[in-house]
Amino acid sequence: MRKKHRVVVVALGGNALIKPGETGKLPEQLRNMDNAMKHVAMLVKRGWKLILTHGNGPQVGDILLQNEMSKNAVPPMPLYVCVAESQGEIGYMIQETLYNRLHKLGIDKPIVTVITQVLVDRNDSAFRKPTKPIGPHYLRKSAMPRGWHFMKSKMGFRRVVPSPEPVRIVEADAIRKIMDKAIVIACGGGGVPVVRGRGEKGLVGIDAVIDKDLTAGKLAEIVKADMLIILTDVDAVELNYGKPNQRKLKRVGLSEIKKYYEEGHFAEGSMGPKVEAAMRFLEKDPKNRNKRKVIITSFDLLEKAIEDKAGTIIVR
Amino acid sequence: MRKKHRVVVVALGGNALIKPGETGKLPEQLRNMDNAMKHVAMLVKRGWKLILTHGNGPQVGDILLQNEMSKNAVPPMPLYVCVAESQGEIGYMIQETLYNRLHKLGIDKPIVTVITQVLVDRNDSAFRKPTKPIGPHYLRKSAMPRGWHFMKSKMGFRRVVPSPEPVRIVEADAIRKIMDKAIVIACGGGGVPVVRGRGEKGLVGIDAVIDKDLTAGKLAEIVKADMLIILTDVDAVELNYGKPNQRKLKRVGLSEIKKYYEEGHFAEGSMGPKVEAAMRFLEKDPKNRNKRKVIITSFDLLEKAIEDKAGTIIVR
Numbered sequence: 081m082r083k084k085h086r087v088v089v090v091a092l093g094g095n096a097l098i099k100p101g102e103t104g105k106l107p108e109q110l111r112n113m114d115n116a117m118k119h120v121a122m123l124v125k126r127g128w129k130l131i132l133t134h135g136n137g138p139q140v141g142d143i144l145l146q147n148e149m150s151k152n153a154v155p156p157m158p159l160y161v162c163v164a165e166s167q168g169e170i171g172y173m174i175q176e177t178l179y180n181r182l183h184k185l186g187i188d189k190p191i192v193t194v195i196t197q198v199l200v201d202r203n204d205s206a207f208r209k210p211t212k213p214i215g216p217h218y219l220r221k222s223a224m225p226r227g228w229h230f231m232k233s234k235m236g237f238r239r240v241v242p243s244p245e246p247v248r249i250v251e252a253d254a255i256r257k258i259m260d261k262a263i264v265i266a267c268g269g270g271g272v273p274v275v276r277g278r279g280e281k282g283l284v285g286i287d288a289v290i291d292k293d294l295t296a297g298k299l300a301e302i303v304k305a306d307m308l309i310i311l312t313d314v315d316a317v318e319l320n321y322g323k324p325n326q327r328k329l330k331r332v333g334l335s336e337i338k339k340y341y342e343e344g345h346f347a348e349g350s351m352g353p354k355v356e357a358a359m360r361f362l363e364k365d366p367k368n369r370n371k372r373k374v375i376i377t378s379f380d381l382l383e384k385a386i387e388d389k390a391g392t393i394i395v396r
Numbered sequence: 397m398r399k400k401h402r403v404v405v406v407a408l409g410g411n412a413l414i415k416p417g418e419t420g421k422l423p424e425q426l427r428n429m430d431n432a433m434k435h436v437a438m439l440v441k442r443g444w445k446l447i448l449t450h451g452n453g454p455q456v457g458d459i460l461l462q463n464e465m466s467k468n469a470v471p472p473m474p475l476y477v478c479v480a481e482s483q484g485e486i487g488y489m490i491q492e493t494l495y496n497r498l499h500k501l502g503i504d505k506p507i508v509t510v511i512t513q514v515l516v517d518r519n520d521s522a523f524r525k526p527t528k529p530i531g532p533h534y535l536r537k538s539a540m541p542r543g544w545h546f547m548k549s550k551m552g553f554r555r556v557v558p559s560p561e562p563v564r565i566v567e568a569d570a571i572r573k574i575m576d577k578a579i580v581i582a583c584g585g586g587g588v589p590v591v592r593g594r595g596e597k598g599l600v601g602i603d604a605v606i607d608k609d610l611t612a613g614k615l616a617e618i619v620k621a622d623m624l625i626i627l628t629d630v631d632a633v634e635l636n637y638g639k640p641n642q643r644k645l646k647r648v649g650l651s652e653i654k655k656y657y658e659e660g661h662f663a664e665g666s667m668g669p670k671v672e673a674a675m676r677f678l679e680k681d682p683k684n685r686n687k688r689k690v691i692i693t694s695f696d697l698l699e700k701a702i703e704d705k706a707g708t709i710i711v712r
Contacts, residue, residue: 168484
């Protein structure tokens, strides 16, 4: 079966680059990224038009901690600028490791990281109830800057920020125009959150975290992807996760997984948004019924999953 | 005179975003950037195809200091990854402020920041003699990681890194393909320096600083620019700078400025590389003689300089 020129969006978990027990040193992250790109490069070899996106949890956490610890010497940057920094950082790691992997396969294709802003609605209910913990743990509340929302954490207190819906990818047009010419890396960390400023102000950054899987779904929509692949640290979506009757979902239809979703099988902030992104992507496919596909699996099973031999495959 | 579809590369000084006496807080940087983009947006309005590049001196200095001050909690990233972070940071600031300025002019054009690697030669003589001071000042030599080269500074010691020649812009192909579709921001901070790894390794990052003006010249070459504009904090190139007989250069030919260059009128690491970038760009124009132009001026004089009424204009 020829799959040439079909479009795939691949979303990489930020956690997959800094694994449990690892410190996040660069050589570790590059090794993990290289392993991921070994598999991703095969998609390019098979003729897929590739668009990549990625999480940034541990990386932006490190940048926030660096900002915090040096705040008496260097003016700390707000979260949304730190997200832009992490897009540059991780984008560079992907560009280099993917370039090298493709080079070994004899493929010479331009790869570009696009710094991406994602518009959110300042009336999104998330802004009234921040829920997403971010950055370092603080021993005392008084050590936090005024005005932050916080939650209690096992080590004291932790900042929480809103997690609003992605409304529009500001660079959508650019991404669509580039994807014919280059492999595109975009929307890192869910995107730099921006809102429409009041009056004449245009776009302005805002401290929030947009779920990277929901943004990945949006990205897959705007590039009219045929396939969305969400790579994470588990092999497949599981029902009754952590219970004795836990079981892997193999091939599943939209209405079936919707039922499981509503029954509460998938954890918020973890498998939940992945499944939600999958459902939205499949639902928004009115003309092209039954041709879209979502795969949720781990890096190492990517190639098997493409052949329907591993992972969770969700279709309409 | 119609200038439609002609190509201009604009290089912004990193210092111009954090001015003397300023702390580098985000609102200051955004205000300075917005002022720069007010002028740059006019080039787009006049029909120029725009490619932007920028310095990152103060910004990457801040990121290095953040890395240093938190090194016991967060594994510090090497300089070349910090450069990638600063490309994300500054790229975002340019994207947002330029988008807003164009929006006010009724112009809706995609703008993309491309994270850019620049290949350098590991046999470049710069690697035998690091000269470029970078990052924080250290009170004691022993406070520096082993293996760093350093110089004495007024506050103690400071790391110096090599400043090799830009050999090739790794993302050149991508940039050329995108520039017809979008305003491109690329090669920030002179680019993330990479060398060819030994054996099978492909490209690997290396700690160095590529002069941003020399890279800007290279960028102007690869996109076959008609005009290169270097924006800095002085209004024009001066002869006998700082002496009683100091005088501004207005319109000057290649051979004339070459003579001044060889006479040592232009300071190393400051006006020197700007003039050198200009000369190289003009020299590498064999087919298109006398059509290329370089402008060196300050942000506020950009529009006047375009009309030959301010700044230094260098032609062949």
